[in-house]
Amino acid sequence: EAQVTQNPRYLITVTGKKLTVTCSQNMNHEYMSWYRQDPGLGLRQIYYSMNVEVTDKGDVPEGYKVSRKEKRNFPLILESPSPNQTSLYFCASSLSPVTGADYTFGSGTRLTVV
């Protein structure tokens, strides 16, 4: 089944403790991205990647890192999480960033930083 898989679904952590949220897709998509979703603010772009070893900042990249060492995986790294990073996170992927209508989301990761 074609899908975007995120793990974990739920995570509670403490301020300053490094964490990684994984994202994997099995559709051979070139294009992957991360969003965070907060009440009243909608989905906001954090980082995106147009191919292996090609990543760039979205609208709200502060406090986050990403890597794209292989096509299928695009982990989101929080080196020193803070309470303002408590949010619902979504990974998404697409075959073509320019023409594709196949923008597919993972199930989401609800992160709480205390």
Added chain:
Amino acid sequence: GQNIDQPTEMTATEGAIVQINCTYQTSGFNGLFWYQQHAGEAPTFLSYNVLDGLEEKGRFSSFLSRSKGYSYLLLKELQMKDSASYLCAVRASGGSYIPTFGRGTSLIVHP
């Protein structure tokens, strides 16, 4: 940059028709998406418009006017399960090509 505007909340009655509007301003246009999102779940794809006109898909239709920077999602024969947020997203030409999302319209369907 891009600016996407849609109503915050709408209510409708089961069996009725509802139209959710989306207006946008973008430096270059390369497609408009509509997604449905139930609370706490992932957005699911509804429609994609890149040319002007109406695209019909079952109970859902989406319209685009590029010259007016305007789109709407039309939901017919509303069902209780249609209660959800509806997200309008625009992909600009050039730059990242990542869709930028509006804040979403929360639709409440009453019996």
